[in-house]
Amino acid sequence: MTEYVIIGDGISGSSAAETLREEDPESSITVITDEGEALYNRILIKEHAKGKLPEAPISIHEEDWYEERDIELSLNTHVTGVDTDEKVVHTHEGDEIGYDKLLIATGGTPTQLPVDGSDAEGIHHFWTFQDARKIRESAEEAEKGVIVGAGLLGIDFAAVCGAQGVEGKYLMRGDRWWRYALSGEGAEIMHEGMRDVGVEPVFDSGVDHFETDDDGQVVAAVDPNGDRYECDFAGVAIGLTFNTEYLGDIDLEQDNGIVVDQYMQTNLEDVYAAGDITRFYDVLLGEQAQNGSWGSAKEQGRIAGVNMAADDEAEEFEWVSSYSITHFDFPFLSFGHPTLGDDHAERKYSDTEWRRIAFKDGKVVGGVLIGDLAPQSKLKQLMREQRVVADQKEVLLEETVDLDDLAPPQEQ
């Protein structure tokens, strides 16, 4: 009987456990998590923080889900070390759990701002359900908020401020939100969305330090220009630090994430990784990449499970990810790798509609659609087909994309 151990009960770890049980019914499966609750819907916790969604629908698995599948779930359990020679996982309670195959799916922890006062009361990071509960509670009492981190995670804090009636200042280091993927025209649509919910973007700013009162509660953020923004609530989302410290000095290849191939295999025999923590080989991009979307993590877990059970390279990970922002009146969708590639095309269609397509070697590798998402399925199709189309940008920027207008694919 093969013994599988999965560290992490997020969507990738849980997806792997479910797949392993289906693929290898007689096996032993153990899932270890340091959280105190079983799998929940991480992409819905922001709705709870906004005060719009009750807790119950966010839960995905009750503990009996694991019991029914004969999966051992260890909650509130910290892994303190992994011995890949002896094939043993050590926990904080001194337990040693042996494995034949190990999956690392521990994701990351929000990075703290390296400035004075960043650990004050009222300053929040957003990753777990428990974080969301605290943010909701804090935002409900707050009057003025400051948001730091001009990316896909930071904008959730802007939405929380907007939904909870907190007057927000969104302090951005550059001249626009998500400057790596959006030009000024695209970003301005998002800025208007923020203003519409009561959050004012502040450019060429950031945080030099936070001020606190005698009780350690944040009272203001001061930016590098010396401008002071009063706040009793702050949200910081400047990135993730991957949870690998417990792996110690084992010879696992890492490069700002655990390096895996398209089969979710690390460089160590019988050790796999899946989810946000991976730097995986993207067969569509032709290079290593990272992705933090729900769908990508779920699929990586499934692929890892398939290959672990097969003890072979049975199926490779090939996925076009999607990441939506649903906080405003207009839809926003990012797909694939919009910040990568060697070429791009973009167009603004109206005050709420904009499109960007990223290309690498002439092929679509990602994009951002704001306002009108109708072309998303066709652009994803082109990405999957790895068709060279960068020489036909006008067709792809038409308001209505018709793939029949593209020149026939050439032999490649």
Add this chain to the structure above:
Amino acid sequence: MATTTSTGRSLTLRRVDSVAPDATVRHIDQLDDRSLELFYAALEGGRRLTATGTDLEPGTVVVATGYYRVEAA
């Protein structure tokens, strides 16, 4: 109210202001590509829907630019 069809069934999307604790709720990023396409087409309305399948079930609330409950037409 927008209408779409799913494996012979007609479904409607109704915008709701609140969600019951026992509701099944999915974020739009959890929908498969075909369902996502049909969902937005139905929301925007006026588009002919020719697809035959979605992974949407009546009673599910989908979180998009608003909350939309999937209902049998």
